[in-house]
Amino acid sequence: MLTQDRSASRRPGDLKRSPYYYTACAALFVAGLVANLRLAGWSPIVWPDTFNDEFEVSQCLVHDSCTLRGVSTSVPGQAHAVAWLELRILLAWLGLGLDGVHFTMQVLNALAAVLVFHLATQLGGPLAGVTAAWIFVSRADVLVRVTALHNQSLVPFLGAVFVLACTAVVERPGIWSVALAALVGAVMANVHLACVVTGASVVWVALTAPRRRFLLAVFGAASFGLATFSIAPPNWLHNLMNLLQHPGGHPPGPGGMWENPLRGWLLLGVSTWLISFAGRAPAWAEYRRRSHGAIAVIVPFLAAFLVAPLFGLLAEPKYLLHLKPAGAIAAALALASAVRGVLRDPLRRRLIRLEWMLPFVLALVLALPGRLPLRASILAEDERVPTIADLTAVTRILHDEGGWDLARILEGLRTPYGVVFSGLPYLIAAEDGRKPAVAGLRSGAVLLMMEAHELPEPSPASWRVVRRSASAATVLVLPQSLIDWREFGLCVQPAGDPARRCEKTGLRFDGSERVFVPSMPLPGQGWRGVIEMSLSLLPAAPGLRQEIFMPRMPSVCGGQIISPPAPGLEASPDRRRAAISRAGVENGPSTVELRWQVGSPDCDTGAYDGLVPFFVEGDAATVRSIETILREREG
Amino acid sequence: MPSHKSNRNRAVRTGVLVGCALALGAATTAAADSATRARGVDLIQGLIAYLERPLLRQCLTPSAGEALAELVGRGELEAVLGGDFVLVRGNVRTDQIEVEIGDRGQRSYGVTLALPGAKSGRPNGEGRRFLFYLTASPGLPNQRAREVLLSVAELFDRAIPESAVELCMEGERRYPRALILASAALEISVVLAALAFGLLAIPSTGERLDL
Numbered sequence: 001m002l003t004q005d006r007s008a009s010r011r012p013g014d015l016k017r018s019p020y021y022y023t024a025c026a027a028l029f030v031a032g033l034v035a036n037l038r039l040a041g042w043s044p045i046v047w048p049d050t051f052n053d054e055f056e057v058s059q060c061l062v063h064d065s066c067t068l069r070g071v072s073t074s075v076p077g078q079a080h081a082v083a084w085l086e087l088r089i090l091l092a093w094l095g096l097g098l099d100g101v102h103f104t105m106q107v108l109n110a111l112a113a114v115l116v117f118h119l120a121t122q123l124g125g126p127l128a129g130v131t132a133a134w135i136f137v138s139r140a141d142v143l144v145r146v147t148a149l150h151n152q153s154l155v156p157f158l159g160a161v162f163v164l165a166c167t168a169v170v171e172r173p174g175i176w177s178v179a180l181a182a183l184v185g186a187v188m189a190n191v192h193l194a195c196v197v198t199g200a201s202v203v204w205v206a207l208t209a210p211r212r213r214f215l216l217a218v219f220g221a222a223s224f225g226l227a228t229f230s231i232a233p234p235n236w237l238h239n240l241m242n243l244l245q246h247p248g249g250h251p252p253g254p255g256g257m258w259e260n261p262l263r264g265w266l267l268l269g270v271s272t273w274l275i276s277f278a279g280r281a282p283a284w285a286e287y288r289r290r291s292h293g294a295i296a297v298i299v300p301f302l303a304a305f306l307v308a309p310l311f312g313l314l315a316e317p318k319y320l321l322h323l324k325p326a327g328a329i330a331a332a333l334a335l336a337s338a339v340r341g342v343l344r345d346p347l348r349r350r351l352i353r354l355e356w357m358l359p360f361v362l363a364l365v366l367a368l369p370g371r372l373p374l375r376a377s378i379l380a381e382d383e384r385v386p387t388i389a390d391l392t393a394v395t396r397i398l399h400d401e402g403g404w405d406l407a408r409i410l411e412g413l414r415t416p417y418g419v420v421f422s423g424l425p426y427l428i429a430a431e432d433g434r435k436p437a438v439a440g441l442r443s444g445a446v447l448l449m450m451e452a453h454e455l456p457e458p459s460p461a462s463w464r465v466v467r468r469s470a471s472a473a474t475v476l477v478l479p480q481s482l483i484d485w486r487e488f489g490l491c492v493q494p495a496g497d498p499a500r501r502c503e504k505t506g507l508r509f510d511g512s513e514r515v516f517v518p519s520m521p522l523p524g525q526g527w528r529g530v531i532e533m534s535l536s537l538l539p540a541a542p543g544l545r546q547e548i549f550m551p552r553m554p555s556v557c558g559g560q561i562i563s564p565p566a567p568g569l570e571a572s573p574d575r576r577r578a579a580i581s582r583a584g585v586e587n588g589p590s591t592v593e594l595r596w597q598v599g600s601p602d603c604d605t606g607a608y609d610g611l612v613p614f615f616v617e618g619d620a621a622t623v624r625s626i627e628t629i630l631r632e633r634e635g
Numbered sequence: 636m637p638s639h640k641s642n643r644n645r646a647v648r649t650g651v652l653v654g655c656a657l658a659l660g661a662a663t664t665a666a667a668d669s670a671t672r673a674r675g676v677d678l679i680q681g682l683i684a685y686l687e688r689p690l691l692r693q694c695l696t697p698s699a700g701e702a703l704a705e706l707v708g709r710g711e712l713e714a715v716l717g718g719d720f721v722l723v724r725g726n727v728r729t730d731q732i733e734v735e736i737g738d739r740g741q742r743s744y745g746v747t748l749a750l751p752g753a754k755s756g757r758p759n760g761e762g763r764r765f766l767f768y769l770t771a772s773p774g775l776p777n778q779r780a781r782e783v784l785l786s787v788a789e790l791f792d793r794a795i796p797e798s799a800v801e802l803c804m805e806g807e808r809r810y811p812r813a814l815i816l817a818s819a820a821l822e823i824s825v826v827l828a829a830l831a832f833g834l835l836a837i838p839s840t841g842e843r844l845d846l
Contacts, residue, residue: 063755065809083822089812090819115830122839161826164833172836180829187822231818234683234808241679244672487742504741508770 024359031363032110041380043389044149051422077242082232083190084151108157130358132332159322167293173209186227200300260317269330297326415447418609444481479618489534523610528599547623557613558602699799745770762792
């Protein structure tokens with residue numbers, strides 16, 4: 001039964017622009033921003049998608065050559081994210097670097113939380129609002145890696161705007177509301193291909209109009225289609241062409257629908273809405289009307305998500321990200337309505353004031369340090385991948401302080417995070433010419449992330465702590481290196497092929513200053529075989545002791561030292577460590593031979609990235625200190 | 636007597652239903668018939684070519700490689716290389732030619748001849764049809780190698796006949812920055828408008844829902 005709350009006009013911040021309500025929204029925004037920054041960090045981690053996007057951003061801004069063909073998706077032949085690239089380009093044009101864009105995404109995510117709270121409160125009261133905001137903010141990291149910057153970073157905010165737009169169509173059906181919902185859907189479809197189903201949601205809410213519903217539905221579908229196409233015609237034409245050329249040409253993919261934390265909320269919202277059809281009371285109809293916008297966003301995509309594996313499409317949980325705002329609202333409305341249905345009138349009225357304190361309680365909980373309410377989430381401080389800020393600091397140390405140019409950095413930097421090399425050209429301008437190699441000792445550079453307890457105290461002189469938190473540290477170690485990286489011998493033998501191809505090669509740079517090694521097998525194609533390198537050693541003063549260590553780390557291709565026994569070179573029995581001594585040896589070893597077997601237990605095919613695999617080389621003291629830490633991890 | 640409005644609504648409904656049926660039929664036919672799909676692909680390729688016609692990319696035909704092979708066979712390349720360099724590798728791609736030469740110390744040096752639009756970055760030289768991009772090599776800069784590479788590039792550029800370059804469907808058109816920035820600004824405006832409309836259009840509920 002529908003009851004009019006007589007105290008509604010006296011209720012604090014009764015949803016009518018009162019200072020109390022605005023203060024609650026502001027508190028939630030600030031707290032949401034704090035929580036998002038704890039989750040995602042102030043600087044994004046180094047990530048392939050980020051640098052692939054950055055390539056297009058720099059091509060557009062620097063060379064005035066911009067693409068309207070997006071990046072490839074998990075679906076072969078399909079591309080997306082043109083709108084994301086456009087927004088990235090606009091933000092870069094306005095002067096925002098990667099850290100600035102990342103911070104902007106956290107601001108938008110906080111704003112999305114406030115939108116979700118506001119919409120749910122408008123539809124079902126403050127209990128629904130707080131519940132929806134809680135569901136939206138909690139476990140934000142599970143569907144997508146929030147510490148990285150990619151097109152999905154924008155999806156939660158757009159999802160919140162879209163459910164708002166769809167609800168506006170239900171409440172105020174008409175040309176304008178349908179057009180706006182269609183346009184927002186079009187933008188979303190060009191940010192992420194999974195959002196193309198928003199067109200069906202626009203048609204659904206248009207059909208709820210009391211008059212001219214079919215006309216509005218046709219108008220909505222046409223607006224969505226035209227706007228989606230107009231944002232990136234080449235992209236959609238090529239997608240369509242590829243779809244026609246290869247319809248369902250891949251085996252059924254795994255269904256990920258049931259392996260995500262959002263499923264419970266989505267099912268709660270949808271099932272309650274369906275059950276409401278069994279009730280005859282006007283309140284049930286009112287509940288359905290209030291939930292209609294959110295349900296219209298959820299159901300079409302869920303239907304497509306459920307049948308996608310039958311057509312060979314991957315149904316990964318991350319594609320549900322744009323449903324999170326709608327799912328939170330639908331579930332919250334169901335819960336709030338159930339709670340009110342259970343409570344009797346006098347108790348319900350007494351709880352009104354308590355209910356209006358809930359936004360501040362939630363804001364306080366979100367802003368608190370520690371893991372509640374982000375329990376079970378991976379926070380930014382848990383990441384063990386360097387950030388863009390780390391990389392910027394490293395280039396400042398090597399370039400500004402050490403005088404290294406880009407080529408020298410790409411040549412001399414060793415790190416287990418190969419993606420770092422994709423990002424360096426965007427942080428330091430390539431200079432014409434290259435600094436000549438200094439005969440004799442050169443400085444090397446090793447970039448590692450360590451647990452806080454692994455950091456030696458005090459830090460050795462050759463160690464530079466780039467960033468430090470309570471749990472981890474990013475460290476740049478500067479050993480004295482003897483390897484001449486200008487040129488080295490490379491032998492490649494594919495598995496099952498008796499032919500062994502050897503040649504002289506080295507690190508090269510293409511027109512975009514991307515580093516590659518000619519004749520190294522291409523990564524990402526499951527290549528298996530043996531790679532051997534013969535590295536020349538620079539002349540050094542007698543008495544110098546250098547060491548090489550081959551680590552075993554996740555995502556690192558582990559190798560061995562295969563140099564034959566020689567005066568001045570001692571290798572350990574497991575062939576993972578070697579000492580090179582010039583003490584009393586005038587003509588000590590001039591080369592060192594290393595070997596990697598790609599596709600073996602020590603070197604997974606996924607760990608091979610097409611560049612020289614990571615190993616540690618330098619003066620004995622520095623290598624020993626790093627080796628001790630890395631060996632302990634293996635234990 | 637049916638009103639004009641109900642007749643119109645009936646017509647709209649009928650039109651929508653017929654349109655859906657046609658679309659469904661077309662989709663079903665396209666899905667089932669590979670010939671129909673092929674025709675669809677041809678249609679879309681034609682549309683792409685029409686839309687992107689002004690800036691279709693240029694590509695090299697097989698006669699480009701033949702012309703270079705003849706050049707090498709005549710010994711004209713050796714005159715340019717002199718005795719200090721040898722040709723290590725020549726690779727003719729869709730829209731560029733990669734050339735690698737080696738010196739007596741077995742160090743390699745490379746130059747890429749790229750058709751306009753095929754490669755980004757600032758070229759190191761220019762011929763009749765190609766832009767020349769030197770590949771940065773580690774080690775001390777070898778000025779002699781640079782001169783030889785550019786001479787080789789000019790020789791190859793003169794040897795490639797006009798018939799070896801044609802318009803092709805490969806690659807993609809690039810667009811000006813102003814278009815992208817305008818598009819992004821428009822998208823932001825749409826989102827802001829939807830936000831404002833939604834915030835204003837959705838009334839609050841003063842009622843409690845009893846279930």
